[in-house]
Amino acid sequence: MTTVNLQLQQIKERAAETMEEMWVNMGPQHPSTHGVLRLLIKLDGEVVRECIPYMGYMHRCHEKIGENRSYVQIIPYTDRLDYLASMYNNWAYCLGCERLMEIQIPERAEYLRIIIGELQRIASHLIWLGTFGLDLGNFTIFMWCFREREMVLDLFEAVSGQRINYSFMRIGGLALDVPEGWLADVKAFLAWLKPRFAEYDRLSTDNVIWQKRIQGVGILKPEDAISYAASGPMLRGSGIQWDLRRDDPYGIYDRFDFDIPIGTSGDVWDRFWVRRREMEESVKIVEQGLRDIPPGPVLAPVAKKLRAPVGDIYSRVESPRGELGHYLIADGSEKPYRYKVRAPTFVNLSALPVMLPGCLVADAVAVLGSIDIVLCEVDR
Amino acid sequence: MWRYLRDIGKGFWSILLSMQITLRYLFTRAVTVQYPEEKRELPTRALTRHVLTIDLESKDLKCTACDMCARICPVNCIYLEGEGKGKARRATWFIIDHNLCMYCNLCVEVCPFDAISMWTGQYELGGFSRTNLVYGLDTMTADGFYPTIMTPRPPAGAAVKAPAAAGAGKQERKG
Numbered sequence: 001m002t003t004v005n006l007q008l009q010q011i012k013e014r015a016a017e018t019m020e021e022m023w024v025n026m027g028p029q030h031p032s033t034h035g036v037l038r039l040l041i042k043l044d045g046e047v048v049r050e051c052i053p054y055m056g057y058m059h060r061c062h063e064k065i066g067e068n069r070s071y072v073q074i075i076p077y078t079d080r081l082d083y084l085a086s087m088y089n090n091w092a093y094c095l096g097c098e099r100l101m102e103i104q105i106p107e108r109a110e111y112l113r114i115i116i117g118e119l120q121r122i123a124s125h126l127i128w129l130g131t132f133g134l135d136l137g138n139f140t141i142f143m144w145c146f147r148e149r150e151m152v153l154d155l156f157e158a159v160s161g162q163r164i165n166y167s168f169m170r171i172g173g174l175a176l177d178v179p180e181g182w183l184a185d186v187k188a189f190l191a192w193l194k195p196r197f198a199e200y201d202r203l204s205t206d207n208v209i210w211q212k213r214i215q216g217v218g219i220l221k222p223e224d225a226i227s228y229a230a231s232g233p234m235l236r237g238s239g240i241q242w243d244l245r246r247d248d249p250y251g252i253y254d255r256f257d258f259d260i261p262i263g264t265s266g267d268v269w270d271r272f273w274v275r276r277r278e279m280e281e282s283v284k285i286v287e288q289g290l291r292d293i294p295p296g297p298v299l300a301p302v303a304k305k306l307r308a309p310v311g312d313i314y315s316r317v318e319s320p321r322g323e324l325g326h327y328l329i330a331d332g333s334e335k336p337y338r339y340k341v342r343a344p345t346f347v348n349l350s351a352l353p354v355m356l357p358g359c360l361v362a363d364a365v366a367v368l369g370s371i372d373i374v375l376c377e378v379d380r
Numbered sequence: 381m382w383r384y385l386r387d388i389g390k391g392f393w394s395i396l397l398s399m400q401i402t403l404r405y406l407f408t409r410a411v412t413v414q415y416p417e418e419k420r421e422l423p424t425r426a427l428t429r430h431v432l433t434i435d436l437e438s439k440d441l442k443c444t445a446c447d448m449c450a451r452i453c454p455v456n457c458i459y460l461e462g463e464g465k466g467k468a469r470r471a472t473w474f475i476i477d478h479n480l481c482m483y484c485n486l487c488v489e490v491c492p493f494d495a496i497s498m499w500t501g502q503y504e505l506g507g508f509s510r511t512n513l514v515y516g517l518d519t520m521t522a523d524g525f526y527p528t529i530m531t532p533r534p535p536a537g538a539a540v541k542a543p544a545a546a547g548a549g550k551q552e553r554k555g
């Protein structure tokens with residue numbers, strides 16, 4: 001801590017004497033921006049003074065397309081929002097439609113959704129941990145996280161036939177029941193995964209270099225986190241215990257017992273540590289789900305042509321990146337009149353300008369990585 | 381100064397600790413497969429490409445050109461035309477543009493006659509031009525691709541299994 005601060009102090013002093021401030025573009029084609037994001041950074045030597053994120057390079061008119069598709073046809077499009085957690089997008093959208101149309105989904109489907117959703121959370125956090133390691137120059141952990149993520153993808157491929165864009169959930173439940181022996185496979189995967197956390201810790205968490213890189217960097221104060229409407233691990237890293245799974249339960253999360261890890265100071269380390277512990281909580285939830293899952297149908301009887309009654313709904317879920325909300329206005333026809341997505345990463349990214357000032361350029365990469373952005377979701 | 385040296389020492393030590401695990405993995409089996417030579421086994425449900433299935437007895441296509449799949453497709457990549465009335469109606473042409481398809485399986489689920497399937501295991505679809513991926517009636521019913529696996533929506537709770545695909549030369553795949 002102190003050496004870093006000392007260096008920073010020296011750099012700042014030197015910069016004030018000799019150098020002028022200048023604006024530099026980081027991105028859109030920059031390997032550490034996880035897609036096409038352009039950051040306009042005001043530099044004072046090595047120190048970031050100001051940052052303006054520019055987004056929209058991957059705008060695909062998701063919402064407008066949705067207004068021209070029927071309720072069922074939107075499901076495959078939602079996959080393409082946050083492609084690292086497609087199951088969650090499906091779930092969030094279907095949940096909104098189900099609330100709008102007042103469809104009760106079968107018990108087994110509820111359990112399967114939670115099992116699949118939490119596996120998706122594990123996979124998403126794994127890929128985050130891997131790419132975050134890559135941002136910090138730790139290549140090994142990237143490979144290892146991908147190995148475990150690949151196993152989750154294999155499980156998902158066995159149920160839905162796809163590896164990234166699943167389109168597996170339907171309004172009223174799931175498209176298909178899971179194949180025979182799949183639940184046992186999940187159990188075997190969890191048994192494999194649990195000892196791996198200790199290895200990740202040994203490789204990254206306990207590594208002094210890793211700690212020095214991210215402790216005390218990119219601090220987001222709790223009041224800033226709230227005023228920027230940050231959600232998910234960003235908010236919890238700042239020490240606010242807010243998790244929609246507990247505070248606004250959807251599905252049957254109220255039957256499950258799990259902890260909500262929070263950070264203390266809101267720096268990059270806290271966000272890392274919150275996600276890393278959330279994976280363990282997800283393992284717990286999946287285990288409870290596997291224990292209690294009942295047999296039965298997975299799809300409620302729904303009409304072939306789905307029409308929603310006139311009205312509107314905002315439904316939100318706790319996706320791996322934060323509060324993912326879908327707002328639908330129905331005018332009684334087969335298509336939504338208005339369809340809006342509240343993308344968690346878009347909102348979280350907007351808090352970047354308060355986190356960056358004062359950081360070194362190399363730390364800016366770590367701070368950006370800690371937000372866990374998916375540009376496809378940011379730009380929609 | 382002392383602190384600085386100690387930090388360096390600690391850094392080295394933690395790298396060594398990490399290296400120890402890495403070293404251990406050097407002697408375990410690789411999890412990757414060498415793709416073109418080795419291929420991994422796909423699960424039964426892998427969505428790969430479309431085929432039109434045939435009736436095992438009459439060897440006729442099951443499709444009655446009812447247009448349901450073309451209407452549900454979110455990207456409108458199914459084009460078809462039919463001839464005849466009622467049960468005797470058959471598709472005269474049936475085109476799926478795999479350039480546009482987003483593999484959502486909605487067309488398979490909606491088909492009332494189980495006439496279309498994506499569970500084929502044929503995933504190497506590459507072509508040298510875009511038109512190579514536009515599949516017509518002949519490509520979609522080409523020998524060896526049919527009759528395919530099973531109904532898209534099995535009864536609730538039933539085990540998923542491939543039916544005996546006798547007489548058509550397509551071996552069963554395990555899920």
Ligand code: SF4
Nearest residue numbers: 443444446447449491
């Ligand atoms: S494949 Fe099925 S849904 Fe499509 S036209 Fe033929 S019978 Fe109808």
Ligand code: SF4
Nearest residue numbers: 453481482484485487
């Ligand atoms: S899988 Fe989806 S996108 Fe592809 S043809 Fe069928 S309905 Fe259309």
